[in-house]
Amino acid sequence: MEESPVQDVIDALGALRTTGAQPDAGTEQLAADLVRGHRALNRRRRLRIVGAGLTAAVAAAGLTAAVSGPFGGSAPSVAAPRTSAVRASSAPVTGTPRTGSPQTGSPQSSVAAGSLQLAAYTGAQPAGFKVATLPKGWKVRSVSQYDFVAVPPGTPERTMPQGAVYLADGIAVSLQGASRFSAGESLKKVSVRGRTGQLGFTGDKQAKWLIFPSEEGQKVLIQVPVELGLTDSQIVRFAQGVSATGDAKPTGG
Amino acid sequence: MRSTSEQDREFSEYVRRRRTELVRLATLLLSGDPNRAEDAVQVALTRLYVAWPRIRPNTRDAYIRRCVVNATIDDRRSVFRRREQAHAEVPDVPAAELEVADHAGLVTLLDVLPARMRAAVVLRYVEGLDVADTARALGCREGTVRSQSARGLERLRANLTRLEAAHV
Structure with a gap:
C-alpha cells in the first residue's frame, strides 16, 4: 500500500513525545501548584463563579418579618417564632430607617453598625441551608444548595456570566469547602449555638469570614465584605440563625 | 463529601x-x-x-x-x-535547521499554523488522542478536528517541501 504523502510528518510528530523530554515534576513544584490553587480559591470567594447547573438568581425573594432587637444589641433568640408583622411582599422589607446614612448613599455606607435590626426570614429557604434571620430590608440574591446571598437595599444588580453569583457586596453563606484562613491570620474564637467558630479576615483583608461547625457536621462559612461595615458581634448574631442541611454542597471556592 | x-x-x-x-x-x-x-x-x-x-x-x-x-x-x-x-509565512530559517525529523525544526513549522489548527495537530499526532478526545479538549466538533488536523498536516508537509526546494 502506498504511504500517505504526510506519513513522514505524522511519524515525526509522534517522535516529539519522546524527544525534548521534560523532567518530572518535583515535590516543590507540586506544592507550589497546590498553593496557587488555594490562593485562587480564596480570591474566588470574592467573586465566585459557581459551577454549571446551580444557582438560579432569586429576585427579591426576601420575605421577612421584624421580630428582634438591634442587630448588634441584646441577643434575640434566632429560634423565635416568625410571628409578628410578616410581610408578604416580593419587595425588600423596609425596616427601621437607617441611621447616619443617606438613602442615596452606596449600599456599603448604608449599613450603620448598631442600627440594623434582624428580621425573621420567611422567604425561600436555600436547599442546603437554613437561614432564620436577615437584616431588615435586605434582598436575597441567590438561594441554592451551594449558597445563600443577601444584599443591602440599594445594591445594584450585577450582570454575571450564567451560573455566576456576585458575592462582593453582600452576606454570603456557603460550606467552607476548600477555603482556609491564611497562615498567621489572627482569628477570634466565637460561639455559634454552643459551637466554637473562628472569625477573621480573608487573605486580601477585603472581607471577614466566620467559619463554624453545623449540626450536620459540615463547616459553614459566612462571608461579609468589610465595606458593609458590620461588626463582629453583628456577624455572629446573624450566624446564630444559620445552619447547613444534609443537602448542602460545597462550591469550588 | x-x-x-x-x-x-x-x-x-x-x-x-x-x-x-x-x-x-x-x-x-x-x-x-x-x-x-x-x-x-x-x-x-x-x-x-x-x-x-x-x-x-x-x-x-x-x-x-x-x-x-x-x-x-x-x-x-x-x-x-x-x-x-x-507569522503569515514560514520563518526564514535554513532548511538544514528544518529537518522534519528534527525536534526544533518541527516546532518551528508548527508555530506557523493557526492556534487551533496547531492544537488539533499536536493533540492528534503528538499526544496520540483520538478524534473524539481531541474534540473534547478543543471544545469543538469531531468534524472540525478532522478537517483542522488534515489541513495542518498538509500545511506542514507543504511548508517543508517549499523550504527544501528553496535550499536545494
Missing part, C-alpha cells in the same frame, strides 16, 4: 502523573518556549484545582487539556498584542 485534605491529595497525585505531559503540550503550542509553557500550565492547573470538586474523574483529562490549550491561546494573543508579531 470529600475533605479538603483528601482533595489536595487527589489533586497532587493527579498533577504528579500528568504535569510532564501538560508542559510538553504547552511547549509545543508556544513555539517551544519552556518558560511560557510553564506559565500556561500553572494557569491551567489553578483553574483545575478551583473546579476540582465539580469535575468528574473521567473528564479531568479533557478539562485540563482544554485549560492548557486555552491558556496557550491567551498567552499568544497577549504576545501578539504586545509585540505585534505574526
Whole structure:
C-alpha cells in the first residue's frame, strides 16, 4: 500500500513525545501548584463563579418579618417564632430607617453598625441551608444548595456570566469547602449555638469570614465584605440563625 | 463529601502523573518556549484545582487539556498584542535547521499554523488522542478536528517541501 504523502510528518510528530523530554515534576513544584490553587480559591470567594447547573438568581425573594432587637444589641433568640408583622411582599422589607446614612448613599455606607435590626426570614429557604434571620430590608440574591446571598437595599444588580453569583457586596453563606484562613491570620474564637467558630479576615483583608461547625457536621462559612461595615458581634448574631442541611454542597471556592 | 485534605491529595497525585505531559503540550503550542509553557500550565492547573470538586474523574483529562490549550491561546494573543508579531509565512530559517525529523525544526513549522489548527495537530499526532478526545479538549466538533488536523498536516508537509526546494 502506498504511504500517505504526510506519513513522514505524522511519524515525526509522534517522535516529539519522546524527544525534548521534560523532567518530572518535583515535590516543590507540586506544592507550589497546590498553593496557587488555594490562593485562587480564596480570591474566588470574592467573586465566585459557581459551577454549571446551580444557582438560579432569586429576585427579591426576601420575605421577612421584624421580630428582634438591634442587630448588634441584646441577643434575640434566632429560634423565635416568625410571628409578628410578616410581610408578604416580593419587595425588600423596609425596616427601621437607617441611621447616619443617606438613602442615596452606596449600599456599603448604608449599613450603620448598631442600627440594623434582624428580621425573621420567611422567604425561600436555600436547599442546603437554613437561614432564620436577615437584616431588615435586605434582598436575597441567590438561594441554592451551594449558597445563600443577601444584599443591602440599594445594591445594584450585577450582570454575571450564567451560573455566576456576585458575592462582593453582600452576606454570603456557603460550606467552607476548600477555603482556609491564611497562615498567621489572627482569628477570634466565637460561639455559634454552643459551637466554637473562628472569625477573621480573608487573605486580601477585603472581607471577614466566620467559619463554624453545623449540626450536620459540615463547616459553614459566612462571608461579609468589610465595606458593609458590620461588626463582629453583628456577624455572629446573624450566624446564630444559620445552619447547613444534609443537602448542602460545597462550591469550588 | 470529600475533605479538603483528601482533595489536595487527589489533586497532587493527579498533577504528579500528568504535569510532564501538560508542559510538553504547552511547549509545543508556544513555539517551544519552556518558560511560557510553564506559565500556561500553572494557569491551567489553578483553574483545575478551583473546579476540582465539580469535575468528574473521567473528564479531568479533557478539562485540563482544554485549560492548557486555552491558556496557550491567551498567552499568544497577549504576545501578539504586545509585540505585534505574526507569522503569515514560514520563518526564514535554513532548511538544514528544518529537518522534519528534527525536534526544533518541527516546532518551528508548527508555530506557523493557526492556534487551533496547531492544537488539533499536536493533540492528534503528538499526544496520540483520538478524534473524539481531541474534540473534547478543543471544545469543538469531531468534524472540525478532522478537517483542522488534515489541513495542518498538509500545511506542514507543504511548508517543508517549499523550504527544501528553496535550499536545494
